[in-house]
Structures are given as structure tokens and as C-alpha cells.
Amino acid sequence: MTVTILGAGIMGRTIALSFALANIDVNLYDVTNESLELAQKKILEHLEIQKEYNLVDDETKIMSHIDFVDNLEEAVKESEFIIEAVPEVLKIKEALYSKLSDLLTEDIIVASNTSTFSLEKLQKLYHYKDKICITHYFNPAHLVPLVEVVTNSMTEQDISFVKTLLEKSGKEVILLNQDIDGFVVNRLQAALLREAFNLVENNIASFEDIDKAVKFGPGLRWALNGPFEIADFGGLDTWDKVVSNLFPDLSNRQDTPEKLIEKNKLNELGTKTGKGFYDYSKVDLVNAEKDREKQMIEILITKNK
Numbered sequence: 001m002t003v004t005i006l007g008a009g010i011m012g013r014t015i016a017l018s019f020a021l022a023n024i025d026v027n028l029y030d031v032t033n034e035s036l037e038l039a040q041k042k043i044l045e046h047l048e049i050q051k052e053y054n055l056v057d058d059e060t061k062i063m064s065h066i067d068f069v070d071n072l073e074e075a076v077k078e079s080e081f082i083i084e085a086v087p088e089v090l091k092i093k094e095a096l097y098s099k100l101s102d103l104l105t106e107d108i109i110v111a112s113n114t115s116t117f118s119l120e121k122l123q124k125l126y127h128y129k130d131k132i133c134i135t136h137y138f139n140p141a142h143l144v145p146l147v148e149v150v151t152n153s154m155t156e157q158d159i160s161f162v163k164t165l166l167e168k169s170g171k172e173v174i175l176l177n178q179d180i181d182g183f184v185v186n187r188l189q190a191a192l193l194r195e196a197f198n199l200v201e202n203n204i205a206s207f208e209d210i211d212k213a214v215k216f217g218p219g220l221r222w223a224l225n226g227p228f229e230i231a232d233f234g235g236l237d238t239w240d241k242v243v244s245n246l247f248p249d250l251s252n253r254q255d256t257p258e259k260l261i262e263k264n265k266l267n268e269l270g271t272k273t274g275k276g277f278y279d280y281s282k283v284d285l286v287n288a289e290k291d292r293e294k295q296m297i298e299i300l301i302t303k304n305k
């Protein structure tokens with residue numbers, strides 16, 4: 001069994017690693033050698049951390065499952081499943097799906113890791129419309145277990161092959177039967193962020209305190225339980241009152257919060273520009289990212305994942 005990942009950026013390389021860690025062979029394709037070399041370096045860094053936790057003992061063996069390929073035809077030849085993780089730019093995806101339409105046959109399923117394009121839009125770009133779905137991974141894909149799989153009425157009805165393969169690579173899969181913007185996770189994240197902005201704008205709490213509230217409050221439970229489980233533990237009679245009292249008072253704004261617009265105008269985009277809501281100019285971000293990765297591993301070990 002060989003899986004091909006197209007695009008070796010942040011997502012592609014960690015998706016490739018998730019398969020390699022499960023001893024599944026992967027072709028990792030990108031257009032330039034520089035991107036492939038960077039991907040190889042980054043994957044080795046992730047593996048160093050895995051070794052620290054005794055999650056792998058032989059990184060050479062894991063690396064032997066990944067072929068770094070700069071030729072598309074070679075990358076997809078004899079591959080049984082393709083995941084596309086090229087930039088979220090329609091023209092780039094369009095050019096790639098046009099080539100794939102010529103190179104692939106109808107027995108191959110292609111999945112896009114798109115964050116924002118609907119499956120219907122992608123189907124318009126690809127010849128075998130019933131053989132394309134969305135597999136939405138989360139960064140870093142070798143650690144975050146969830147994958148959202150999106151199909152629609154045009155997709156081949158039985159995509160159990162995709163679910164089984166993702167589960168074999170250690171993933172927790174949720175299936176969406178409708179092509180809805182934001183899938184499940186980004187809708188939930190956006191709903192929380194909308195209310196968080198509302199609380200800051202109305203001077204009810206600072207953004208630092210809201211982060212603190214989440215990290216030291218429900219965030220701890222969210223690693224263990226989802227909202228419906230939490231409601232069950234709290235009591236549905238209580239949640240009936242919470243919901244009926246609070247829903248009318250929650251933010252339902254449709255536009256982008258002014259603060260977010262202002263931050264974008266100032267090019268204060270977060271860690272990538274050194275400043276967002278917080279100032280990162282004195283923070284060692286490389287180590288901060290590694291520490292975050294280690295903490296995620298510790299949580300996963302605790303959860304037996």
C-alpha cells in the first residue's frame with residue numbers, strides 16, 4: 001500500500017509522517033527540491049521529539065517509508081490513495097487537478113486537505129467527480145488525531161476505504177455527509193472566537209483573561225470530553241436553563257470584529273510576524289513550537305492515543 005501526498009508544506013509533510021509512523025509507505029511530492037529538503041529536515045525534527053518520548057526507536061526505519069519525489073507522474077504511479085495539500089489558491093489546485101485528471105484512473109480516490117473550498121468546487125476541477133473527497137487534517141497532522149472527512153451526493157457512496165486507511169494510520173475520523181463551510185471544527189472554533197471578541201469589545205474581560213479562562217477552565221475538560229458529554233455530566237436540566245438564559249444574550253454578529261481588521265492592517269498577524277494579540281519579539285518561537293509539540297505528546301500519552 002502506497003499513499004501519495006501532494007505538497008510538502010506544513011500540512012503535507014506532517015500528514016506524510018502520520019502514515020510513515022504507522023508503517024505505511026508514502027510518496028511525498030512537491031515541485032521544488034528546496035521544499036522537499038525542508039520537509040525532510042522538519043520531519044527529522046519531529047522524529048527527534050518522538051524519540052525523546054520513546055515513541056519511535058529507529059527514525060531511519062520511519063524515514064524509509066517516505067519517498068521524497070519531485071516528479072508528479074512518478075509520485076502518483078502505483079499509489080492507491082492521494083491526498084492533495086498544495087496551497088489554498090484555486091489556480092494552483094486547478095492546475096494540479098487538471099494534471100491528475102490525465103494521470104489517474106477511476107479506481108483511485110483523491111482527497112483534498114482544503115480548509116475553505118467546497119467539495120463541489122473541487123469536483124468541478126477533477127475528471128472523476130465521484131472519486132474525490134475532503135480529508136481535513138489539523139496542524140501538526142502527525143499529532144492531532146482528528147480528520148474530518150467530507151463527502152457529498154456526488155461522491156462514491158462507499159468511502160469506507162478512506163476511513164479504514166485513516167484509522168489504520170492512527171486517526172480519529174468524523175464523517176460529514178454535507179459540504180458545509182468550515183466543516184465541524186472551524187465552525188466550533190469560530191463560534192467560540194465570536195463570543196470571545198464580544199466579551200473583549202464590551203470590556204467584560206481582557207483577551208489575556210479570556211485565554212486564561214479557556215486554558216485553566218473548560219480547555220482542560222475539552223481534551224477529555226466533547227460538549228454533549230460535558231452537558232451529560234453537568235445535567236441536562238441545568239444545561240436547559242443555561243442555554244435558554246444565555247442564547248438570547250450571545251453575540252450573533254455577522255461582520256469581522258474591528259480588532260481583527262485593525263491587527264491585519266498593522267500586519268500584526270501573530271507568531272508569523274512577531275506580534276499579534278501578544279508580543280513575541282522576545283520569545284524563542286522555534287523552541288515554543290517544540291514545547292507545544294511535546295505538551296501535545298504528553299496529553300496524547302495520558303489519553304492513551
Ligand SMILES: NC(=O)C1=CN([C@@H]2O[C@H](COP(=O)(O)OP(=O)(O)OC[C@H]3O[C@@H](n4cnc5c(N)ncnc54)[C@H](OP(=O)(O)O)[C@@H]3O)[C@@H](O)[C@H]2O)C=CC1
Pocket residue numbers: 006007008009010011012029030031032035084085086087088092096113114115116136137138139
Ligand atoms: N496550515 C494549516 O493549519 C492547515 C492548512 N490546511 C490546508 O492544507 C493545504 C496546504 O496548506 P499548508 O500545508 O499550510 O500550506 P504550505 O504553503 O505550508 O504548503 C504547501 C506546499 O505545496 C507546495 N506546492 C505549491 N504548488 C504545488 C504543486 N502544484 N504541486 C505540489 N506542491 C505544490 C508549496 O511549495 P512552495 O512553497 O514552493 O509554493 C508548499 O511546499 C491548504 O489547502 C490549506 O488550506 C488544512 C488544515 C490546516
Ligand SMILES: O=C(CO)[C@H](O)[C@H](O)COP(=O)(O)O
Pocket residue numbers: 114115116139186189
Ligand atoms: O482549518 C484550518 C486550516 O485548514 C485551521 O483550523 C485554521 O486555519 C486555523 O488553524 P489553527 O486552528 O491551527 O489556528
